[in-house]
Amino acid sequence: MINLLAAKEVARQLRLRDMGGIIVVDFIDMRAAESRKKVEDAVYHIMKQDKAKFTILPLTKFGLMQITRQRVRP
DSSP states (O other): OHHHHHHHHHHHHHHHHTOOEEEEEEOOOOOSHHHHHHHHHHHHHHHTTOSSOEEEOOOOTTSEEEEEEOOSOO
16 A cells, blocks of 8 residues: 555656656565555556656566656756
């Protein structure tokens, strides 16, 4: 639950601040693969609304997610 809220806020802040580059997000430990999948899907669906190009790599076993994002404004 907390990770889903964090995922929404991360996507929101990236868009608001127009951050670009490689962003690494450290989520709270999740034991179940189902929970990891929910967080990955949530980040993807929220970031899909973003105008910038982005890629999201799957969560590592340590709970790290790598997001690359291109800035929209110069």
